[in-house]
Amino acid sequence: MPTRVTAAVAHRGETELRVETMTLRDPGERDVMVEIDATAFCYSDWIAVRGDTGLPGLVPDPYPVVLGHSAVARVVERGAASGIDVGARVIVTATPECRECFWCRSGRIDQCEKLFVPAPVIGTLDDGREVRAPGASATYAERSVLRDIQVFPVHSDLPDSWLAMFGCGIISGMGAVVNVARAESGSSVVVVGCGQEGLWMIQAARILGASHIVAVDPLEERRELALRVGATAVADPGLEPSAEGAERVRDVVLGATGGRGADYGFDAGGSVESVQQAFALTRIGGVVTITSYVTRDTSVSLPLFDLALRGRDLRSSQSGRLDMTRDLAQFLPWLESGAVDVDAMLGPVRPLASINDALAASRDRTEITPILTP
Numbered sequence: 001m002p003t004r005v006t007a008a009v010a011h012r013g014e015t016e017l018r019v020e021t022m023t024l025r026d027p028g029e030r031d032v033m034v035e036i037d038a039t040a041f042c043y044s045d046w047i048a049v050r051g052d053t054g055l056p057g058l059v060p061d062p063y064p065v066v067l068g069h070s071a072v073a074r075v076v077e078r079g080a081a082s083g084i085d086v087g088a089r090v091i092v093t094a095t096p097e098c099r100e101c102f103w104c105r106s107g108r109i110d111q112c113e114k115l116f117v118p119a120p121v122i123g124t125l126d127d128g129r130e131v132r133a134p135g136a137s138a139t140y141a142e143r144s145v146l147r148d149i150q151v152f153p154v155h156s157d158l159p160d161s162w163l164a165m166f167g168c169g170i171i172s173g174m175g176a177v178v179n180v181a182r183a184e185s186g187s188s189v190v191v192v193g194c195g196q197e198g199l200w201m202i203q204a205a206r207i208l209g210a211s212h213i214v215a216v217d218p219l220e221e222r223r224e225l226a227l228r229v230g231a232t233a234v235a236d237p238g239l240e241p242s243a244e245g246a247e248r249v250r251d252v253v254l255g256a257t258g259g260r261g262a263d264y265g266f267d268a269g270g271s272v273e274s275v276q277q278a279f280a281l282t283r284i285g286g287v288v289t290i291t292s293y294v295t296r297d298t299s300v301s302l303p304l305f306d307l308a309l310r311g312r313d314l315r316s317s318q319s320g321r322l323d324m325t326r327d328l329a330q331f332l333p334w335l336e337s338g339a340v341d342v343d344a345m346l347g348p349v350r351p352l353a354s355i356n357d358a359l360a361a362s363r364d365r366t367e368i369t370p371i372l373t374p
């Protein structure tokens, strides 16, 4: 029996999504079909809508596509060999955990060889065209079909809107601080970019006991939110990169760190400049954590003297170097106990039909985490 669903479909060359009906394919042996309860809109999906294929499609022209990679859902159907029960409440994320490959077995689940596979076909439009799912998750829909290695059972009474953020913002932001940089109590931290990811980084740094947390963002509302969730100082680099803006930020960071620069620098700005700035603001011997990829072909230049001879430790953070089982156990209690300020992170909750409002809010940076409830 074909499954008809409403989905938000991105078409080549269009900057808005079309909310339309499509037919989902049946789950394969190792797949599950899930009903999406809530999904978080991510800025990286705006990049994908725009057609700048920073998205790991690996298909030259994957469009039309259904995006979305962070959701809470319920399993409604399972393939014969899938390991998840029908009825399970699950976190959906873009990073799979096959548990069999070299990376999974050596503790680097974030690099599982089943990540960045060519965007799979998840169904067809009414005109017969195939629809693909970059990230293989397709959560901007009432239902989705995905591999069982991308869904993780969650046992919690937390609301759907909160858990919708787990698969991307929470795991990427808090994971960068806790799993990648392993920031220590009493340390100094600078976070460049205060969107979803940066604000979760600030919250994690506060919980780990960082004594100085400098938040860098050109938008005043975001600097205010940063202070609300734990930043101890803020700095405005200006909307366009400039020498004056960089100096203003540098003054604040040096002032907070005895003139040395931060022990831990985090790039969460989604740009080449944010990577360079996080690097420049980190002290000799400090740890710089990078999350921005900008587009698939973007490169960045960094001062080699500081990199090679001044002890900076450069680390990459794909989805916070997640291990979902471990990270659910370590981060859910922070949400449940109120240790993190979740309300500060939540945008409005909208029906899927209004997804273009969420897209605009994400694109224009007027909301932190827009939530959709299909």
Ligand SMILES: [Zn+2]
Residues within 6 Å of the ligand: 042, 043, 044, 069, 070, 168, 169
């Ligand atoms: Zn994301």
Ligand SMILES: [Zn+2]
Residues within 6 Å of the ligand: 096, 097, 098, 099, 100, 101, 102, 103, 104, 105, 111, 112, 113, 114
């Ligand atoms: Zn694997």
